[in-house]
Amino acid sequence: MNATATASSGSTRIRVLLAAFVSFLLVAAGAVIVPPAHAAGATVTATVASAATSGVSVQVQASGLPEVEGAYAALIVKGTESGLSGAGGYAAFVMPTVAGGASTFTLDAPAGSLDRTKSYEVLVWQKHSNPNETTIYGRGDVAISAGQWDAVFGPVPTDPGTDPGTDPGTGPGTDPGTDPGTDPGTDPGTDPGTDPGTDPGTDPGTDPGTDPGTDPGETPFSPAIEVFLADGTTPATGTALKAGDKVVVKGSGYDPAANVGGRGVPTPKDLPQGTYVVFGNFASAWQPSTGAASSTRSVGAQVWALSEGVLNQVPSQYQGAIRAQWVDIALWDIAAQRAEVAAGSKVSCSSYSSTIV
Secondary structure, X not given: OHHHHHHHHHHHHHHHHHHHHHHHHHHHHHHOOOOOOXXXXXXXXXXXXXXXXXXXXXXXXXXXXXXXXXXXXXXXXXXXXHHOEOOEOOOEEEOOEOEOOEEEEEEEEEHHHOOOOOOEEEEEEOOOXXXXXXXXXXXXXXXXXXXXXXXXXOOOOXXXXXXXXXXXXXXXXXXXXXXXXXXXXXXXHOHHHHHHHHHHHHHHHHHHHHHHHOHXXXXXXXXXXXXXXXXXXXXXXXXXXXXXXXXXXEEEOOOOOOOEOOOOOOOOOOOEOOEEEEEEEEOOOOOHHHOOXXXXXXXXXXXXXXXXXXHOOOOHHHHHHHHXXXXXXXXXXXXXXXXOOOOOOOEEEEEEEOOOO
């Protein structure tokens, strides 16, 4: 009896120890589960702060964002995020900073980018990506009242279909048929046959042939990128890089006046938009201009090459976001960027128009 009781007691102790050990493993396993990278359920609250003939200003408060330093945010026609790209697709765009999972910022949409027949929302998503189900942090509707739309575009005209339909049908049918048929047949047949035959043959042949051939060759722009090791002189071509290595990227031949256009935010559309210079992992077909998905390019480090004269003309509310990644395109000698290289990845350095972001 005693021996049996002792054995049973020992088995109980073993079971208790095993249970405790299993519990410890479960707790440890739970501790190392990586939280989701994106808080898709972030709360985004947007209200119209002002509306005028210049456009609409929207005040935004976002909370529940992931622990990141910044994000992209845009005012868009509701449900059109698939059309967002570096070329536009938004009414207003900003790169807000994020602290403690929260951000407060303003989106200023010029009147020319708005349509009073559409519904709008604010979208917040991961930097250096196109918005989709894996990169969107949150979204919130923007309620623009009829009075606010009127402040931008003026009141909607009423009854445009009554008066204009009566008069035009009677008067115009009588006169046009008589006069035009008599005079035009005499004069046009004599003069046009003499003058055009002499002048056009001499002048056009001399001027166009001389001037156009001289100017274009004087200021050629041939953009080029060179990548060096950390010393800034040893070419990095063929060198196997690893996480933590530094490279120096140098560019030349870039036109500071190129890439004029875009949607006007953050850089006014009548100014050069600059050039993105990106160190990362690129697929063979990665260009945003061809519709390539954001998954075809993984960004390790990025700068925005833009002339200082243009940057000084950017509205003040956008300058901070640009200056955080800015390099003067007129004096382009980019400082060393830290290379974060994944095993087996193909690393490249590319530049492309910054008509987005």
